Amino acid sequence: MFSAETPRIFALPPGADFPAELVGGLITRMADQPPQAMARVTLYLNTARMARRVRDLFASHGAGFLPRLRLLGDLAQDPSLGLPPLVSPLRRRLQMAELIAKLLDAQPDLAPRAALYDLADSLANLMDEMQGEGVSTETITALDVSSHSKHWERTQTFLRIVAPLFSDATDAEARQRLAVQQCAQRWQAAPPDDPILIAGSTGSRGTTALLMQAVAALPQGAVILPGFDFDTPGSVWQAMDDALTAEDHPQYRFRHLMDLLQINPTEIKPWRDTAPPDPDRNRLISLSLRPAPVTDQWLVEGPDLPDLAAATANLTLIEAASPRAEALAIALVLREAAENGVKAALITPDRNLTRQVAAALDRWAILPDDSAGRPLALSAPGRFLRHTAALLGQRLTADALLTILKHPLTASGTTRGPHLLLTRYLEMKLRKTGPAFPTAPDLLEWAAARSDDALPWAQFLATTLQNLDQIPHQPLADHVAQHRALSEALARGLDPAGSGALWEKAAGIAALELMETLAAEAPYGGSFSAAEYHDLFEALVNKGEVREPVQGHPNIMIWGTLEARVQGADLVILGGLNDGIWPKLPEPDPWLNRAMRKKAALLLPERQIGLSAHDYQQAIAAPRVIVSRATRNAEAETVPSRWLNRLMNLMEGLPQKNGKQALGQMRARGNHWLALARALEQPMPEQTADPRLQPAKRPAPQPPVAARPPKLSLTNIERLIRDPYAIYARYILRLNPLDPLHQTPDARDRGIIVHEVLERFVKTRPPNETRAEARIRLLDLARIVLAEDTPFPAARALWLAKLDRAADHFLTQDSKHQGTALALETQGALKLDGLDFTLFGTPDRIDRLPDGRLHLIDYKTGTAPKAAQQKQYAKQLLLAAVMADRGGFADLGPSDVAKISYIGLGSGEDVVETDITDAILTEHWEKLLALIARYLRRSTGYTARRALFETRHAGDYDHLSRFGEWEMSDRAAPEAVGEPE
Known part of the structure; x- marks a missing residue:
């Protein structure tokens, strides 16, 4: 195949359909050979997707022999090399975790225990990298770190301890490097006559570069590089001699490879004389990506660029206001491509964006071919196993119980229907009366009081979930076994055997494989607490992926950045071009800093940025390209990707080449798709006219008088004044608010x-209690009540501390007027003259003063209402005084009221006292009569949020009144409801 001298390095430019050009060039070079000669060609490729496409391309040329297609990562699987057996990566990480756990025990300040597996994972990745780059542990431990902090000295010491784990070539990277070395020695001793090619790799890994070096030296060996920038001047190649400044450049890996092979850029020849889709655009992108500093090169070479309006004619820029808008615009582009038969691909590292795009495409029943599959952690079995792992070692909460009971895989056998019905009844009970931390006796007591078949179901739950909070520190194998048994029991439900649908379909099979792998390697993991096991399992399941056996659309693809090398799409969308997403920020390395990596000849953090830049350079060179970004995410404004930023700045600085005009045209083409996305979510004209789709008006329902409540409590009078709609919903519609699913101690609980x-x-x-004794008794009672009624330990401590601070203020007010507290046997009630209505309620405390009059007291855990507030709406004690004056408290009879007091027990010594006069009582009696008489007329509506103290106040029935579709300044819209009178 070749007659030129070695090393032979070929390349294809960015934008070229690499697999198609690779196959075409290979067929051309073998055209004068007999057909069977192709079968003697060995072709090493970098990904399985590349291998599939190469195979399909050969098939499209008709019947014939295929070359021997191999993957670079499969070299170590050759049995003739006699390599030692592979050690499971999970086993190695568990061994690391055990060693790091001992390190954290000795030096707790190094990291929290929750980071145990993350540290083990990062350390294993470091050792893999060292093996792949041929860097020994001795090299790391010999580094001079005297000028660095003590942390890096500890790292050296620890790496010396873990070094024996990697003494034999049983890890994947070590076996791969050993396989490459053996192959290189074998080829050097007896060079093969048949062609051996490596295609599609950039040689970014040391082991791969070593193999490429060996192949390039063979008599019939060659390397074909993807995305080689033939437009890069020699001066730029020469300037990329320092990794510290050039590692993030897309072409740096090729400069490094040239140094290994001792060749210059002019010796790299085109594999095939085929021009890229848009050479002018490639020149523009190449100049924009020059390594820093680049301004002088822009000034010198920029005027030599062609007209930028023509160079960017097939380049579109979408700058969306939000990730949702970006996803919808991309989905519309892909929809049009599907309709017109255009092969289109979305390339992005942002998995959140790809999920949003896939969800948007679903409205048109378009299922894209996603190369990454679906995260196992987000599948139904993955979520279920995460929920069950979270139960281990934790006190069972109501929300955690209902979360697992409502999961679609719980009781997924033959008893799913009754299970869901009983779960609904249990949820209603837990929301209404709790408890926040349900126990086995609580479940059995609830079930025993029912007349249905709840008891066997409750017994099953009680048996399955008992003592989960008492799991000890135990071997990892025991945790795995207990986790699996719990998960299978919950998935089985009341069925006598089986595990429901837990291990079914692709996601279930992947989840089962994870559990079995973890169980097989658990003996190497040492002992874990339940919390540490949960962290370990979360880390493992988050790494898993599920590939569903579904047939995606043949022309619509979603690719990761690595697939940019595969190309073959007429339209390419580069999504999520924001800094931090593309390129992703380098991961922090807890083991080696940047300077130590440089001295040890390891890869610098900028390597990933450089690889991403190379993927970007290849993808943006496609025939038609759309680049997109969201200008703002959920938290703040975003920063454009550094590559996109460079491109826009370069174009802005070349007005003589129509750069500004071209950039404006790119944005205009992008705005077209954004406008379509906005129009897609707007109602159609005929829908706009539909009254059913109009925003709701501020409600003021007018029910029949007979349906209106005949009695209200003292506290509900304030609600009737401020939010009448809440009275309508609660006492006329009889809709009672439920407690939240996740129960937390709130102000209402504290008040009770x-x-x-x-x-x-x-x-x-x-009798004769001193103030000091009273204070002690008050706090003792507080401890007793909190222990009985508050299940939240933190709330008990906090509320006891607050009551301790308020105790002196309370005792001062308690003895201030020398009153005697009266105990009432019955609740107070007062029927209004001439109206079919009763006012009822009792103040927190009624004292008999020495002069025989009454003192009404109400305790507030917040701020006591001021006089102006009492006059307008806070009328609880004023109306209680009216009731006492008119004999509303049967135990007391008509009584004179001397004063009312609101005593605040919050952060300050707050007390508001009001002396009661006949004028005050008469005024509020008449106002009460007028208020109730008004609401006993059909024409009076129960207006929503009529006079709230502040707009942001959240009401229990705001969703029912559709607050948000109307504003507080809107007029109410009275509407008669119910039967006509």
Whole structure:
């Protein structure tokens, strides 16, 4: 095949369809050979996708022999090399985790225990890299770190300890390097006569570069590089001699390879004389990607560029306002491509963006061919196993229980229907009355009180979930076995055997493989706590992927950045071009800093940026390209990718080449798709006119008088004044708000606890008690009540501390007026004269003063209402005074009221006292009559959020009144509801 001297390095430019040109060039070179000669060609490729496409391309040329297609990563699988057996990467990481756990025990300040597996993973990756680059542990430990912090000295010491684990070539990278070395020695001793080619790799890994060096030296060996920039001047190649400044350049890997082969750029020849889709655009991109500093090169070479409007005619820029808008615009582009039969690919490292695009395409029943599959952690079995792992070692909460019970894989056998029905009933119970931390006796007590078949189901749950919070520190194998048993039991439900649908379909098979692999390697993992096992499992499941056996659209693809080398698409979309996404920021290395990596001849963090830049340079050279980004994410404004930023800055600085005009045209083409995306989500004209689709008006329902509540409590009068719609929903529609699924201690709970403590304090007061004794008794009662009624330990400690701070203020107010607390046997009630309505309720405390009059007291855990607030809406004690004056408290009879007091028990010593007069009582009695009479007329509507203290106040029924579609400044829209009178 070849007659020129070695080394033979060929290349194809960015934008070329690399597999197609590779196959075409190979067929051309073998045209004068007999057909069977092709079968003697060995072709090493870098990815399985590349190999599939090469095979398909050969098939498209008709019947004939195929070359021997091999993957670079499969070289170590050759049995003739006699390599030692491979050690599982998981086993190696578990061994690392055990050693790092001992390190953290000795030096707890190094890292938190939660980072145990992440540290093990990063250390294993470092050792893989060292093996791949041929760097020994002795090289690391011999580095001079005297000018660095003590942390790096500890790293050296620890690496010396773990070095024996890697003494034999049983890891993947070590076996691969040993295989390459043996092949190179074999070829050097007896060079093969048949052609051996390596195609599609950039040689970024040391082991791969070593193989490329060996192949290039063979009599019939050659290397074909992807995306080689033939437009890069010699001066730029020469300037890329320092990795510290040039590692992030897309062509740096080729400069490094040329140094290994001792050749210059002019010795790299085109594999085939085929021009890229747009040579002028390639020149523009090449200049924009020059290594820093580049401004002088832009000034010198920029005027030599062709007209930029023509060079970017097939380049579109989408700058969306949000990731959602970006995804929808991309989906519209792909939809048009599918409709017109255009082969299109979305290339991005942002998996969130690809999921959003796939979801948007689903509205048109377009299923893209996604090269990455779906994350195992987001599949149904993955989520289920994550939920069950989270139960281990934790006290069971109501929300965690319902989360697992509602999962589609729980009781996924024959009892799924009854299980869902009982789960619904249990949820209603837990939301209404709790408890926040349900136990086995709680479940059995609830089920025993029911008349259906809940008891066997509750017994199953009680048995399965008992004692999960008491899991000890135990061997990893025991954790895995317990986790699997728990998961299978919950998935089985009440069925006598099996594991439901947990291990079914592709995702279930992948999840089962993960559990079995973890169980097989668990003996190498040492002992774990339940929390550490949960962290380990989360890390493992997040690395898994599921490839569903579905047939995607033949022309619509979603690729990772590596697939940019495969090409073959007429339209390429580069999505998520923001810094931090593309390129991704380098991962922090806890083991070696940048300077140490440079001294040890390891890869610098900028290597990944350089590889991403090379993928970008190849992808943006496709026949038709759309680059997209979101100008803002959920948190803040975003920064354009450094490559896109360079391109726009270069074009802005070349007005003589129509750079600004070309950039404006790119944006205009992108705005077209953004406008379509906005139009897609706008109602059609006929929908706009549909009254059912109009925003709701501020409701003020007018139910029949007979349906209106005949009685209200003192506290609900304030609600009737401020938010009448809440009274309508609660007492007319009879809609009671449920507690949130995730129960947390809130202000209402604290208020109930404080009132209970103070009520017990007053009722159990002994005679002749001193203030010091009273304070001690108050806090003792608080501890008892909190232990009985508050299941949250943090809340108990916090609320007890707050009550301790407020105790002196309470005791001062308690003895201030020398009143005697009265105990009432019945609740107070007062029927309004001439109206079919009853006011009821009782203040927190009623004292009999020495002069025989009453003192009404209400405790507030927040701020006490001021006089102006009491006048407008906070009328609880004022109306209670009216009730007492008119005999509303049967135990007391008509009584004179001297004063009312709101005592705040919050952060300050807050108290608001009001002396009661006949004028005040008369005024509020008349206002109460007027208010109730008004709401006993059909024409009066229950207006939503009528007079709230602040707009941001959240009501229990805001969603029902559709607040948000109307504003607080909107007029109410009264509407008669119910039967006409």
